[in-house]
Amino acid sequence: MARRKPGSNPQISTLIDDDEWKRVIADDQNPEWHYDYVQGRIADVEERLHYRLLWQRIGRLWLFAGNLILLVLAILANFTPIAAAANISKSGMRLAPYLYTIFFGSTILASVLTYRQYKRTRELQFALKRLALIRRRKLAEKAETAANVDGDPALSHQKRYRDDAPDIISQYREEANRNRRIHNRLQVVIIGGSVTASTVTTASVSYSVTRWYAVGVTAAVGLAAGFAGYFKFHERSSSAQQTADSIEREYEAVELRVGRYRGLNEKDAYSSFAECVEKLRDEQNKRQQQLDQPSDIKREE
Structure with a gap:
């Protein structure tokens, strides 16, 4: 994955990269990983995750509810009197085969897009877990510092x-x-x-x-x-x-x-x-x- 260039805005993908993660763990005293900075990164990931989850829900709605409606329409096109009159040409071609074709195509497309959204959502959730670990280490450092002072x-x-x-x-x-x-x-x-x-x-x-x-x-x-x-x-x-x-x-x-x-x-x-x-x-x-x-x-x- 691409590494973050100096001076550029931090990207979530840098925390998913294993090399970047090892560098942070080995050198967490770097001012770049100040507690407030980590909190800001967490807020950024949570905002992106919110929109990813929204698109994932839309994809699931399309995959299940939308395709179920198409399947019901295709079935009704075979057994209802309305479908008998739904000939698109004089050759007697019916509407049902086209509905079944749209149903199968829509199911495959919705499955692929939903899976892609799921992978992107998991990447953000993984980044959020790593950021939470860094935040926990920063809090532990603050607690140890206070313990050294209080004894x-x-x-x-x-x-x-x-x-x-x-x-x-x-x-x-x-x-x-x-x-x-x-x-x-x-x-x-x-x-x-x-x-x-x-x-x-x-x-x-x-x-x-x-x-x-x-x-x-x-x-x-x-x-x-x-x-x-x-x-x-x-x-x-x-x-x-x-x-x-x-x-x-x-x-x-x-x-x-x-x-x-x-x-x-x-x-x-x-x-x-x-x-x-x-x-x-x-x-x-x-x-x-x-x-x-x-x-x-x-x-x-």
Whole structure:
């Protein structure tokens, strides 16, 4: 990959390059990698990642929803009276073959473009992880410097734990968002499939071939409902989001010295913060274990 030229604007690709990464790790005292500079690079990557994710969602919408509409139109062109009149020439050529051709071409094109967007998104996510590691090293250096001044190693570790809190919050929120997306997709299948199944079943009175579509849609609805009930994605999302919000409140409270941290000195405040966050994480693990247990076991308990 191309290296950054002197005086040019920093590019995200330089952090993906292994040689550049080794140079940063070996010489992280370089003023170029000041903590504020790293924070600026992280903000730049997050902004680019936001637009990449947006285009990735658009590509997935095209790949699944758009091509599904084309497939439905092609199928209807074979079995509806409207399609019988849709001859584009006197030779009797029908519209369905063209719709199938467009469907297959659109599926291939959407798959290729979506995969490219996925690779670019992963590159930015990888760069963001490396920047987070550099930021963590800078915070550790600041904590060690403060420990050398204060002469209290435990306090330096507690400060470092406080500095790692945003990463912990981000992990729980990513987990919550992932489970929420799965839950919402399953609900779309259940609700949309239920309506579609009733419609197709009604249409099967006049067109017997649609009975198989009704069977397929009904099976999809049943599977989606079963997955949603067994894996409890909604409950998992709510639990992870609740933990993330609680840790964020504690993080802001210890910074502002409000709530339980009011009037405490620095050592007692950070010690209480670490204890509270560990308690919240332990409660989250216990809720996760309860969700992993089958329903019959929980009833016996």
